[in-house]
Amino acid sequence: MLRAFRDRSITSRVASNYRLLSTLVLAEHEGGSINAPSVSAVEAAKSLSDDNSVSILLAGSGPSLREAAEHAASCHPYISQVLMADSDKLTYPLAEPWARLVHLVQQRGSYSHIVTASGSFGKNILPRAAALLDVSPITDVIEISGSHKFVRPIYAGNALCTVRYTGSDPCMLSIRSTSFPVAPISDNARSDAAPISQVDLSTFGEDAIGKSRYIKLSSQNSERPDLGNARVVITGGRALKSAENFKMIEKLAEKLGAAVGATRAAVDAGFVPNDLQVGQTGKIVAPELYMAFGVSGAIQHLAGMRDSKVIVAVNKDADAPIFQVADYGLVGDLFEVIPELLEKLPEKK
Numbered sequence: 001m002l003r004a005f006r007d008r009s010i011t012s013r014v015a016s017n018y019r020l021l022s023t024l025v026l027a028e029h030e031g032g033s034i035n036a037p038s039v040s041a042v043e044a045a046k047s048l049s050d051d052n053s054v055s056i057l058l059a060g061s062g063p064s065l066r067e068a069a070e071h072a073a074s075c076h077p078y079i080s081q082v083l084m085a086d087s088d089k090l091t092y093p094l095a096e097p098w099a100r101l102v103h104l105v106q107q108r109g110s111y112s113h114i115v116t117a118s119g120s121f122g123k124n125i126l127p128r129a130a131a132l133l134d135v136s137p138i139t140d141v142i143e144i145s146g147s148h149k150f151v152r153p154i155y156a157g158n159a160l161c162t163v164r165y166t167g168s169d170p171c172m173l174s175i176r177s178t179s180f181p182v183a184p185i186s187d188n189a190r191s192d193a194a195p196i197s198q199v200d201l202s203t204f205g206e207d208a209i210g211k212s213r214y215i216k217l218s219s220q221n222s223e224r225p226d227l228g229n230a231r232v233v234i235t236g237g238r239a240l241k242s243a244e245n246f247k248m249i250e251k252l253a254e255k256l257g258a259a260v261g262a263t264r265a266a267v268d269a270g271f272v273p274n275d276l277q278v279g280q281t282g283k284i285v286a287p288e289l290y291m292a293f294g295v296s297g298a299i300q301h302l303a304g305m306r307d308s309k310v311i312v313a314v315n316k317d318a319d320a321p322i323f324q325v326a327d328y329g330l331v332g333d334l335f336e337v338i339p340e341l342l343e344k345l346p347e348k349k
């Protein structure tokens with residue numbers, strides 16, 4: 001594995017170690033709770049330094065924002081303050097007003113770091129906010145080796161690069177939530193909730209809204225676990241041949257209480273919607289069990305699942321690259337293997 005690293009003088013390393021850090025975590029919330037990747041961003045902030053004061057920023061409007069702020073205040077022992085930006089202009093997480101908000105909060109709080117999870121929320125906001133603050137963000141961080149030293153994947157996850165941030169404050173990061181797992185919320189919960197403060201938005205004018213307009217949110221109304229956080233993921237590839245056949249994957253996922261994933265080839269062929277795509281241009285997952293059926297194991301697919309704890313692959317080609325990353329491999333026809341699994345696995349309780 002390639003490790004690219006430009007070290008600087010020992011003097012600057014010592015100096016940076018003695019600086020007190022303060023981190024702003026940009027959090028996403030839904031239905032009155034902050035989501036799991038945002039809690040992972042707090043976990044990442046915790047590894048920046050022992051002397052790090054972590055504030056979490058939530059934006060939105062109305063009672064669900066207040067509920068989410070209360071949840072944020074008690075969900076992780078490391079949060080020292082919750083900042084709540086309540087405005088009609090921030091009801092939906094659009095990049096333009098959010099970036100202006102980050103700029104405003106940074107000007108007042110002079111944080112040394114700004115961290116967010118690298119889902120679509122973070123990917124949308126971070127570059128725009130970084131441009132307003134005139135700094136260069138470091139994206140997809142998977143390991144924090146010091147307050148200004150980070151590891152991130154490059155070449156679709158085939159090499160890891162160690163990067164030292166030498167720019168001015170704030171050092172802005174997006175982290176892969178799968179690399180910063182958090183204990184279940186109840187284990188993390190604290191007895192004394194962190195204080196919640198309102199962000200003063202009196203200078204937040206109409207121009208903060210920008211040109212984008214919120215139209216609607218379309219999401220799959222599914223009982224299945226969320227692909228990004230599921231403990232088990234069952235993925236199907238092009239070999240399934242049709243949307244109808246892909247239902248076998250869905251049935252198997254149902255029996256195992258798993259999330260469904262797909263390769264880009266399966267998505268492009270119209271078997272499933274594109275929010276199920278796993279890979280470089282899809283979701284990054286690291287479940288305890290990843291089962292791949294009729295997936296060749298292209299480098300772009302591996303980029304999204306190679307960190308899974310146990311990988312099981314079923315492919316009729318013994319030379320398929322997926323077997324190079326699989327812990328258990330079965331050379332066989334998925335049209336025989338899946339029905340047999342469906343028959344022999346017990347019904348989900």
Ligand SMILES: Cc1cc2nc3c(=O)[nH]c(=O)nc-3n(C[C@H](O)[C@H](O)[C@H](O)COP(=O)(O)OP(=O)(O)OC[C@H]3O[C@@H](n4cnc5c(N)ncnc54)[C@H](O)[C@@H]3O)c2cc1C
Pocket residue numbers: 236237238239262263264265266277278279280281282283293294295296297298299300301304314315316317320332333334335
């Ligand atoms: C810029 C870029 C980004 C990309 N991003 C992604 C991404 O995010 N995610 C992603 O998945 N891909 C991505 N791709 C596409 C990627 O390169 C592959 O084309 C894709 O992953 C292949 O999907 P597949 O494994 O389903 O299909 P194939 O490569 O066609 O493989 C099908 C496999 O099924 C096996 N098979 C066939 N019939 C059976 C059977 N009956 N039983 C068992 N096995 C069978 C075959 O042996 C084969 O190995 C990207 C490509 C590019 C260029």
